[in-house]
Amino acid sequence: MATTHKLVSLIMCDDCRREDNGKDILIGTYAGSMILPVIPFVLPTFALPFEIIPKQSEYKAAVAIMKNPRGEDVFRVEGALEISRPEFAASFFYKVQGLMILMAGEYKIYLGLDEEPEEIASLLIINEPVPNLSPS
16 A cells, blocks of 8 residues: 555546646546457557645655556656645656557556555456448
């Protein structure tokens, strides 16, 4: 269980952007699963917007990891994270480009903020081919 923060939410999506006024824009959200017509599949972008209740103003070792059904890292994003107003809930996001999905199954998301990353969510990848559509 995380001790340096409390996770409020994670909404996986195709893209995330921050407006000048500080609000986040989430594009193409996923409700726990993603249906792909063909695998392998490349997602042009994939974003992990987090909302936390911080217990400190700076995290020197922030890491987000996605693992495939075999437990192998699909991506790992690391760096420092500054929280400008730690007395309030905070949001931040990590975005990867060219995310290669090589297999169907359960992909697990891990987050660590100045501590060992722990599993916080999963995304089920389903391979469901689109039937051939022929003109009538």
